[in-house]
Amino acid sequence: MLKVGSSLLAGFADQAGGGLDPRYAAGLARFIAEARAQQREVVLVSSGAVAAGRSRIEAGGNGLVLRQALASLGQASLIAFWQGLSPVPVAQVLLTHDDLRNRRRYLNARASLRELLRLGALPVINENDTVAVDELKLGDNDNLAAAVASLVDADLLLIATDIGGLYSGHPQRDPSARPIPQVAVVTPELLDAASGGAGALGTGGMRTKLEAAAKAATAGIATALFCGRDAEVVAALGEGRLHGTLVAARSDRLRARKQWLRHAPASGCLRIDAGAATALHDRGASLLPGGVVAAEGEFRRGDVVELRGVGDAVLGRGLVQYNAGEVRRIAGRHSRDIEALIGFRYGESVVHRDDLVLLDRASEPSQSSNGDAGPGAVTELPKEVLP
């Protein structure tokens, strides 16, 4: 997952006519192509729509509604710009905070992104600025990148900007500021050091990058902050060497996600047969409709459900791909019949193995299936990075 800020794409003093300029983006596009050649899946979060919009129309000022309009004017140019630098088809994905907090939309976004990667496309994500204001707004693309890194289960979040990572003070204003190559934990002191404000075009400055890194860290993803203007830095990155700041992950990715699933209140229950229980336990398989005996409760797609086996034991819990009525119609049937039975299909599983946590039967207390798990049972992990 790579995030590229406006400061790398536009606003150069020597640039005639404004608009997007490939001088740094070309190197980053080469880096993406090399990573893809190494069989890595790459998702790009790119700012620059507002800057691109400004070059298309005469408009002074910096008000919120004006920036929303400018983003709309510039977004198509931004996608065309990356397409011009990419050997593979690029795909536009516009997201908001609200999309990622809503579990159904979260699952839909994740499924679309996975499909784009499977097809070999390069997803280029930006905030949907037309609708993203106030409480809907993630605030900046750094935080959006952290949320999407968690959504796609990224190995690493790379944030390219116009400075060589985090400094102990504002690098342009504080002559004693020194680079910080490694951050184990994002502390309030570090956030303070990074609060000196953004560059001319950027919105968040280093603070939002550190906040994003802290969110990614909680989700088990490390973040690399580096200068995308330095061709040697970008080339070294392609060889696995970072000249910049590495913010360490604070937990194992899967553990962070599964920890949340383990304690989230369930909206319903799936009764599964012995064969399915064995497949889940022994092979780490997804739960297919054929193994579902019954669905209890009125859950919706994306809700957490309990999985109960023969004898009522709670075997696990997971995010369900279909709503209760749909599960009842496909229960006991083969995955290939899903479309014939309900008219569409989100995928072959009822609960995908990535969205499933199996419980230790001896130690796991059974929780009620109506969402009332009792006080203290719900562990709140950051909303920004988990569904």
Ligand SMILES: Nc1ncnc2c1ncn2[C@@H]1O[C@H](COP(=O)(O)OP(=O)(O)O)[C@@H](O)[C@H]1O
């Ligand atoms: N402690 C710090 N370390 C590094 N950069 C800082 C720090 N404090 C403030 N900054 C500013 O943050 C800027 C990068 O943020 P921003 O302009 O939002 O970039 P982008 O457009 O890439 O998101 C730097 O150019 C620098 O001026």
Ligand SMILES: N[C@@H](CCC(=O)OP(=O)(O)O)C(=O)O
């Ligand atoms: N959605 C806005 C991006 C805002 C933003 O976060 O910018 P930046 O600080 O340069 O990453 C745009 O495309 O201009």
